[in-house]
């Protein structure tokens with residue numbers, strides 16, 4: 001697709017850590033923790049709800065590799081996808097984020113992300129359920145969008161069709177940036193587009209640590 005940064009891999013090649021036939025793994029900007037990456041299909045799909053079933057096996061293998069490597073080198077990660085709701089790049093991508101970060105100034109710990117982000121995050125009640133991948137796809141096709149969260153192999157979908165996206169307040173229950181900045185109090189991560197020089201320096205350290213350790 002034209003003007004899609006994830007479709008033009010030549011422009012982001014320095015941030016690509018791993019490739020398989022149909023997917024790649026990329027480090028982003030304004031990271032909450034070192035060890036945080038995105039899993040992205042090479043072909044343009046609006047979200048993973050649109051991923052053809054024949055690519056699910058390859059995706060699962062990469063999820064397993066990322067789980068193992070991030071756990072070994074940082075901490076066990078959880079996954080979040082803004083499934084065509086609140087994505088800043090409108091090309092399918094799932095975030096893998098370590099549950100624990102012990103670096104000074106940025107430290108946080110999460111036990112159950114669904115509980116802390118969606119249930120206790122503040123604001124209105126969010127309807128969510130544990131689902132299979134095929135049920136997630138059905139919900140996407142019926143409702144047009146979702147937020148999905150996965151931890152320890154358990155996949156959840158939040159129903160967002162009646163929730164207007166408010167990028168200014170960042171929905172602390174449903175967006176990673178809102179959760180980490182407002183609930184977890186991590187500074188410098190509200191936007192990857194507008195960062196101060198100091199935030200960029202801190203972010204660069206996290207990005208470099210991710211790149212140097214997650215080479216597999």
Ligand SMILES: [Zn+2]
Pocket residue numbers: 001004005006007043044045090091
């Ligand atoms: Zn794209």
